[in-house]
Amino acid sequence: EKGGYDYFMLKEIAEQPKAVADTLLGRIDVSGSLRLDELRMTAAELREVDKVVIVACGTAFHAGMIAKYAIEHWTRIPCEVELASEFRYRDPILDPRTLVIAISQSGETMDTLMALRHAREQGSKVLAICNTNGSTIPRESDAVLYTHAGPEVAVASTKAFLTQLVACYLVALYLGQVRGTKWGDEIHVVIRDLSQISREVERVLETMEPVRELARSLAHKNTVLFLGRHVGYPVALEGALKLKELAYMHAEGFAAGELKHGPIALIEEDLPVVVVVPSPRGRSVLHDKIVSNIQEIRARGARTIVIAEEGDEAVVPYADHLIRIPATPTLLQPLVATVPLQVFACELATARGNEVDQPRNLAKSVTVE
Ligand code: F6R
DSSP: OOTTOSSHHHHHHHTHHHHHHHHHTTSBOTTSOBOOGGGOOOHHHHHHOOEEEEEEOHHHHHHHHHHHHHHHHHHOOOEEEEEHHHHGGGOOOOOTTEEEEEEESSSOOHHHHHHHHHHHHTTOEEEEEESSTTOHHHHTSSEEEEOOOOOOOSSSOSHHHHHHHHHHHHHHHHHHHHHTOTTHHHHHHHHHHHHTHHHHHHHHHTTOHHHHHHHHHTTTOSEEEEEEOTTHHHHHHHHHHHHHHHHOOEEEEEEGGGGGGTGGGGOOTTOEEEEEOOOSSSSHHHHHHHHHHHHHHHHTTOEEEEEEETTOOTTGGGOSEEEEEOOOOGGGTHHHHHHHHHHHHHHHHHHTTOOSSSOTTOOSSOOOO
């Protein structure tokens, strides 16, 4: 049932183009507009929403962090994202105009369930983004948008994460569409780009051999750091989480702008640092900032592993290892930038002799608080 792969995780990484395409299927109509009756909220109700709050754990939380950038940019609705395990203990401000989005692959994560119960008690509507039909979280929510990743068996989440991102983009774009924000034109372009993105994920998968080779060469290391800005920051956190849980290595993700506020002290000779570089097109200021971050860490001896868009030449002089990803709109980049990090962690774990599908101390769904 591993379909010819040694591990479920490898199979699930390979299934990502299909998972992404399946999650979009039937949700974009022929005119290029979104159809999301599943949200079970009328256009009038959606126009009433004045705040979005996202709750989730682990990898699903990283999807939520990325969703915040998309929701605020495309809809101008303020969006908070919070770890489900922290949420209800701080007496969050919620009311009927708050839309709460609970993201969960399994639909059984106790922290996320408790957060959504708390939100509903305060009168907020809860939308679940979930991969498991009929599980507890969608059953207890007002509405559910299912991700169509298919069953995810490996403990480390891969294809579920990409489909959670797709679902979040769909919700964000739909809110924008229904509310008729000033980003109307951009929304149509993004819907088109999103509908073609599964092919780009496929292209990334075709070029992963050098990433595997690099991972094997780093199997003896103790620490790997990950840096990103904007949506590249949650991607960096996700890369670090994958490496922790699979390779049992010390791995940390940082917002690149925070470097000089502390983490740069960690940089030493030959320390591997993975940097997720935003597109040089569009918000180029982000790009230029990160190029100088790469220079700074390299000057202090870091071994730089740079994930950058095809055609981005500015990074070449500072990259000890360069991993190319296809050009995508900035907000969609996590769909392609995360894939090399999954492959990297999986290969490094294998090289260290770890059990990839069933890492020590971890369970696929965490049904205790
Ligand atoms: C990481 C991982 C976990 C889950 C988290 C939430 O690879 O799998 O961090 O993402 O436990 O699980 P769900 O999405 O089932 O609520």
